[in-house]
Amino acid sequence: LTNNHMLLGQFGFRYTKFVRRWTFSNDAKVFAGHVYQNQNNTTQTNNTYYAATAAAGAAIVQTQSSATYFGRKNNENTVGFDIRVEGAYKATKHVDLRAGFEMLYFGRGVWRGATNLGQGNQFSNDQHLIMPGFTFGLTVNR
Secondary structure (H helix, E strand, O other): OEEEEEEEEEEEEEEEEEEOOEEEEEEEEEEEEEEEEEEEEEEEEEEEEEOOOOOOOOOEEEEEEEEEEEEEEEEEEEEEEEEEEEEEEEOOOOEEEEEEEEEEEEEEEEOOOOOOOOOOOOOOOOEEEEEEEEEEEEEEOO
């Protein structure tokens, strides 16, 4: 489990344009700040031993379980941006249909970590992160 707790400041602008039944808008923000990171890993191992002459339904000789825990903490700085573009169509007097695109980018300073030991570099705590996506929605104006 890897956590990134961020304390960021941002600066940006918003632009909106109305064209007949359409409303077009966009937001652009840049941010920078500090990232408090921690990672906790738990590995659970279960071993079951059977008799040397094990046949179907043979008795269990011994069962062993073990768990390994470790944690790490780190601090980094990050910079990035958030861009949103959206269009809304006024279908009726009270209903707008919306669609848009958003992209959130952290230029460095994110600790993603691997979910299992041996799957990637889980100690690389200064990584990039990009999250693009599409939005769809409905606005009801009363």
